[in-house]
Amino acid sequence: MRRVSAIIMMREQRLNPVKDDDATDAQAQLLDRLRRPDGSVLNIFRTLANHPDLARRWLVFGNHILAKSTLSPRVRELAILRVGWLCQSEYEWGQHLLISLDLGITASEIKRLQDETIAAEWAPSEAAVLHATDELHADKVISAPTWSVLSEHYTDQQLMDLVFTVGQYTLVSMALNTFGVQRDQGVPGFEA
Numbered sequence: 001m002r003r004v005s006a007i008i009m010m011r012e013q014r015l016n017p018v019k020d021d022d023a024t025d026a027q028a029q030l031l032d033r034l035r036r037p038d039g040s041v042l043n044i045f046r047t048l049a050n051h052p053d054l055a056r057r058w059l060v061f062g063n064h065i066l067a068k069s070t071l072s073p074r075v076r077e078l079a080i081l082r083v084g085w086l087c088q089s090e091y092e093w094g095q096h097l098l099i100s101l102d103l104g105i106t107a108s109e110i111k112r113l114q115d116e117t118i119a120a121e122w123a124p125s126e127a128a129v130l131h132a133t134d135e136l137h138a139d140k141v142i143s144a145p146t147w148s149v150l151s152e153h154y155t156d157q158q159l160m161d162l163v164f165t166v167g168q169y170t171l172v173s174m175a176l177n178t179f180g181v182q183r184d185q186g187v188p189g190f191e192a
Helices: 025-034 043-048 052-068 073-086 090-103 107-112 124-139 144-153 156-179
Strands: none
Touching: 025 043, 025 052, 043 052, 043 090, 043 156, 052 156, 073 090, 073 124, 073 156, 090 107, 090 156, 124 144, 124 156, 144 156
């Protein structure tokens, strides 16, 4: 039986985000590197600044997945949103909902990502990505039939990037949920 309880639906902050005034030199350097043009730093990064060495090393991998992957931004975001929904990570969902809308993914497509089953309206290549995401989440492996369909549409590098994207955002969702990272101002939740 799946336990959907306070474990997954963590709303309470467990780790305090590092404030600029309280930051050590290592934390301040990390936060300065992650500062957005308006001077703000996302709550995920302020929370990870509690462990600057881990954060710096994780950022290298995360940067590949988010900015250097061989997947198209649309396919990447469909997989990330599905992971955020499956993991019930409202922080992850909200951040990537905004990114997805900027990429032209429609509100109705985003809403369909919350469905238990993959709707027939998806293109076969995108449906295969969503099936693969569901299988990786549930079974930790992509089934032979899904792999076969994926292989018709994606290169070996794209298939590798897909697996690592789902893994990366599952890890991030686990951390966000466990640490109780709060959504940043203006970031929507599941209700959007």
